[in-house]
Amino acid sequence: MTTRIPEIISFIRKVYGQKELIPLHEPRFLGQEKKYLVDCIDSTFVSSVGEYVDRFERMIESYTQSSHAIAVVNGTCALQVALELAGVKRGDEVLTQALTFVASANAIHYCGADPIFLDSDEDTLGMCPKSLENFLEENAFVDDHGVCRNRHSQKRITACLPIHILGHPLKIDQVSEVCQRFQICVVEDAAEALGSLYQGKHAGTFGHLGVYSFNGNKTVTCGGGGVIVTNDKQLAKKGKHLTTTAKVAHPWEYNHDEIGYNYRLPNLNAALACAQMENLDRFIENKRELTLIYQEFFAKIGIHFFQEPLGCRSNYWLQAILLENRKERDLFLRELNQAKIICRPIWKLIPELSVYQNKQSSDLTQAKKISDCLINIPSSVRI
Numbered sequence: 222m223t224t225r226i227p228e229i230i231s232f233i234r235k236v237y238g239q240k241e242l243i244p245l246h247e248p249r250f251l252g253q254e255k256k257y258l259v260d261c262i263d264s265t266f267v268s269s270v271g272e273y274v275d276r277f278e279r280m281i282e283s284y285t286q287s288s289h290a291i292a293v294v295n296g297t298c299a300l301q302v303a304l305e306l307a308g309v310k311r312g313d314e315v316l317t318q319a320l321t322f323v324a325s326a327n328a329i330h331y332c333g334a335d336p337i338f339l340d341s342d343e344d345t346l347g348m349c350p351k352s353l354e355n356f357l358e359e360n361a362f363v364d365d366h367g368v369c370r371n372r373h374s375q376k377r378i379t380a381c382l383p384i385h386i387l388g389h390p391l392k393i394d395q396v397s398e399v400c401q402r403f404q405i406c407v408v409e410d411a412a413e414a415l416g417s418l419y420q421g422k423h424a425g426t427f428g429h430l431g432v433y434s435f436n437g438n439k440t441v442t443c444g445g446g447g448v449i450v451t452n453d454k455q456l457a458k459k460g461k462h463l464t465t466t467a468k469v470a471h472p473w474e475y476n477h478d479e480i481g482y483n484y485r486l487p488n489l490n491a492a493l494a495c496a497q498m499e500n501l502d503r504f505i506e507n508k509r510e511l512t513l514i515y516q517e518f519f520a521k522i523g524i525h526f527f528q529e530p531l532g533c534r535s536n537y538w539l540q541a542i543l544l545e546n547r548k549e550r551d552l553f554l555r556e557l558n559q560a561k562i563i564c565r566p567i568w569k570l571i572p573e574l575s576v577y578q579n580k581q582s583s584d585l586t587q588a589k590k591i592s593d594c595l596i597n598i599p600s601s602v603r604i
């Protein structure tokens with residue numbers, strides 16, 4: 222691989238033109254962004270009230286074929302609220318993956334619950350359904366009230382938070398089937414996977430609730446933002462209420478019937494989001510063309526390029542290669558970053574972070590292997 226590095230550098234430079242610094246992922250503003258932002262400013266409704274928020278929510282519903290969408294300030298808040306809506310309470314436990322961005326685990330912690338870390342699936346990079354099933358069969362039972370409990374801690378295992386990694390759909394039907402058997406609610410972290418399809422259906426719409434992120438590094442962005450989707454009308458109503466300070470509707474009175482959050486997405490961000498959504502399909506097409514270019518190149522030089530799982534249509538948010546081991550990975554990262562081609566490793570396993578060290582985990586062999594070998598390479602939409 223070492224001898225290939227100059228060739229890889231010059232190939233990526235050719236793919237992205239001769240810019241000095243090639244970022245990992247830059248946003249693109251090619252449509253109505255400025256127009257909608259100026260319109261939003263002119264209207265004076267830049268903050269928590271305004272038409273763009275509603276328009277954005279309706280766009281997400283129609284795009285993902287979900288009955289309800291709730292726009293909030295970021296994907297992390299969206300996860301926290303979605304978990305609360307799924308019934309997660311202080312002292313509960315939530316199943317998730319060891320290999321994910323820290324926000325997934327943090328959202329569980331914000332609910333006062335403990336994460337349980339499961340292994341990854343090498344086909345998808347997401348939660349391994351077998352790891353989930355084995356964990357539950359060995360460590361959990363459903364009590365007389367239909368509540369799933371951890372045999373060791375006796376705590377409730379209320380929810381499962383599987384993550385669609387880098388835009389690639391995980392085996393969500395299998396994960397959902399196991400969770401249903403154990404009476405566990407599924408909240409999909411599809412922060413990275415807007416527009417990705419699993420067997421023709423949008424990632425994020427299989428679980429009781431799903432979450433998307435619109436952070437600046439995502440396929441489309443509104444600066445910062447998140448959306449919760451669900452087909453459950455009651456949950457949607459509760460979610461909207463909770464994220465808008467639990468204010469009871471009234472022309473002038475300030476009455477709040479529970480302790481809610483000020484998580485509503487500002488209209489200004491929603492204006493940007495609406496413009497970006499209009500280009501989402503075009504961006505995904507562009508990324509998928511880039512995939513073909515990378516795929517052919519890396520196949521020729523014998524480097525494993527990660528491709529969408531079978532039966533899926535990935536948005537290819539971040540393109541990825543897998544090297545032989547951590548030593549090769551680090552060498553590649555050093556050389557490419559030095560050449561101003563921004564590449565990044567995938568995350569450390571969450572239970573390796575000191576703050577999550579003592580949590581229960583399954584065997585994490587696959588997750589460790591992916592964490593040691595995977596590198597994200599420049600993935601922006603090419604213009």
Ligand SMILES: Cc1ncc(COP(=O)(O)O)c(C=O)c1O
Pocket residue numbers: 295296297298321322324325384410412413434435436445446447
């Ligand atoms: C897997 C995953 N979950 C959650 C988040 C949190 O989203 P946000 O940055 O919008 O809070 C991100 C990324 O940003 C993510 O990649």
